[in-house]
Amino acid sequence: MARSRVCNMFMDATFSHLLLLLLLLFLLAVSDVNGVASHSIIKSLPGFPGNLPFKLETGYVGVGEVEEIQFFYYFIESETNPEDDPLVLWLTGGPGCSAFSGLVYEIGPLLFDYANSNWNSPTLTLNEYSWTKIANIIFLDSPVGTGFSYATTLQAYNTSDTLSVAANYDFLRKWLLAHPKYLKNPLYIAGDSYAGIIVPVLVQEIANGNEVGLKPSMNLKGYMLGNPGTTLHDDYNSRIEFSRGMALISEKLYQSAKRNCKGEFINIDTSNKLCVNDMEVIQECLKKIKHPHILEPWCEHIYSPSPKRLKWYQRSPITEDSLDILSSVSQPPNNNQLKGCRDYNYIYSYTWANDQNVQNALHVRKGSINQWKRCNKNLSYIKDVPSSFDYHRNLIDKHYRSLIYSGDHDMLIPHVGTHAWIEALNLTIAADWKPWFIDGQIGGYTMQYSNEKYQLTFATVKGAGHTAPEYKPKECLAMIERWFSDYPL
Structure with missing residues (x-):
């Protein structure tokens, strides 16, 4: 018993x-x-004929103490040699612009087929100049509240530059733990526009983590930035010099404003009448210039006919309200006026991404967001990193490579301002200003800088705007392929 x-x-x-x-x-x-393993392989997508000829994975990674932030990502495996090709984490700017912009409008394998799309049923086609031909790319909807990324608490929607960096680092660590076969691939952190603030800080965090032994150890090789914001005051201030160089304002007006405003064109002393007078003339000269690309038409039908008067250096972007109105109608308004207006192209993303069939195909969690927006302008976001310059300066003591490129017709973040802060790093010039070529034509101009450990390549892309791959995809693919291979541009 x-x-x-x-x-x-x-x-x-x-x-x-x-x-x-x-x-x-x-x-x-x-x-x-x-958390880390919520992902699906997507074989087909609404609007694309047949099966996708590349490997697309979508999923969520939970970050934060209780994974209160749920980051949505798109991952496209390299179409050439995924075992050895670089792994790139791509962050779109804004802050608040979805990674879908990078995927479909810039460097990803899909494009909207505008010629064959209906207003309410956009179709997709392949991008022959996709960077996924030479790299594995994670397109991340960051910060929280961007694209399909969401939070499980209201408090978690309150974020900032520094909180976003910490969340991105947490995301990347968890993603790599769930995808260990990519740990050996060369890792690059990349992005454009406002990501120019975030990327250098994130690179610094990864470097610090590697040095103290945080797991997994990342095979970080460098970073890439396109049309990057760095010190926003200085970036905006450089628009006057850019405007003078592009003959948007006269040499006489430029010299007068430079003298009367003492080189300060943002924080203007309103009691300085000579400066105020010059800036009013400048504003008149620039008020209908398309900042993302100065040669493209001003879309009067989309921008309000009686726009709110902005300071000269502020962007006058297409508004979310305008997009919502335009995307809800059955036919595009005044099609002749819309012709040549690039902003019109963005509306297709609203129609496509808000389609329930599309969200089902992407395995978006039901009820996680109210409405998808290409750029969410209503984030609860604090810009607490006023400049990323010091982070660039810290990184030049490490064995990294960086590529900084700019469209030379971009007035949002002019190349002259970007080149100025690169010069201020006081690196050794390894190769002075010279053209780089594609198909026997000048693709842009480039300089190379270095010290004992660090290498920086600066490049302009001729004829491109903000951001460069959207305007010059062939040239940008050639540029990045050469840079990855450590060839001169």
């Missing part, structure tokens, strides 16, 4: 431990689904 009681007690204890183990495994599985 005693032996029987002992056996029963043993069996009860074993059964209890088994239940506990099963419960633990279940909790781990649930945690994995909500």
Whole structure:
């Protein structure tokens, strides 16, 4: 009897431990689904004929103490040699612009087929100049509230530059743990526009993590920035010099404003009448110049006919309200006026990404967002990194490579301002200003800088705007392919 009681007690204890183990495994599985392993391979997409000829994965990675932030990502495996090609984390600017912009309008494998699209049913085609031909790319909807990324608490929607960097680092660590085969690939952090603030800080965080032994150790090789914001005051201030160089204002007006405003064109002393007068003339000269590309038409039909008067250096972008109105009608308004207006192209993304069939295909969690927006202008976001310049300066003491490129017709973040802060790093000039070529034509101009450890390549892309790959995809693919291979541009 005693032996029987002992056996029963043993069996009860074993059964209890088994239940506990099963419960633990279940909790781990649930945690994995909500965290690092919630991903799906997408074989086809609405609007694209047939199966996708590349590997597309979408998913969520939970970050934060209780994974209250759920980051959505698109991952496209390299179409050439995924085992050895670089792994790129791509961050779109804004802050608040979806990674979908980078994927479909800039460097990803898909484009909207405008010629064959209906207003309410956009179709997709392949981008022959996709960077995924030579790299594995993670397109991340960051910060939280961007694209399909969401939070499980209201408090978690409050974010900032520094909080966004921490969340991005957490994301990348978890993503790599769930995809360990990419740990050996050369890793590059990349992005454009406002990501110029975020990327250098994130690179610094990764470098620090590697140095103190945080796992997984990342094979970080460098970073890439296109049309990057760096010190926004200086970036905007450089628009006057850019305007003078592009003959948008006269040499006489430029010299007068430079003298009367003492080189300060943003924080103007309103009691300085000579400066105010010059800036009013400048504003008149620039008020209908398209900042993302100065040669493209001003879209009067989309921008309000009686726009709110902005300071000269502020962008007058197409508004979210305008996009919402235009995307809700059955036919494009005044098609002749829309011709040549690039902003019109962005509306197709609203129609496509808000289609429930599309969200089902992408495995977007139902009820996680109210409405998808290409750029969410209503983020609860604090810009607490006024400049990323010091982070660039810190990184020049490490064994990294960087590529900084600018469209030379971009007035949002002019190349002259970008080149000025690069010069201020006081690196050694390894190769002075010279043209780089594609198909026997000048693709832009480039300089190379270095010190004992660090290499920086600066490049302009001739005829491109903000951002460069949207306007000159062929040239930008050639540029990045050469740079990845460590060839001169």
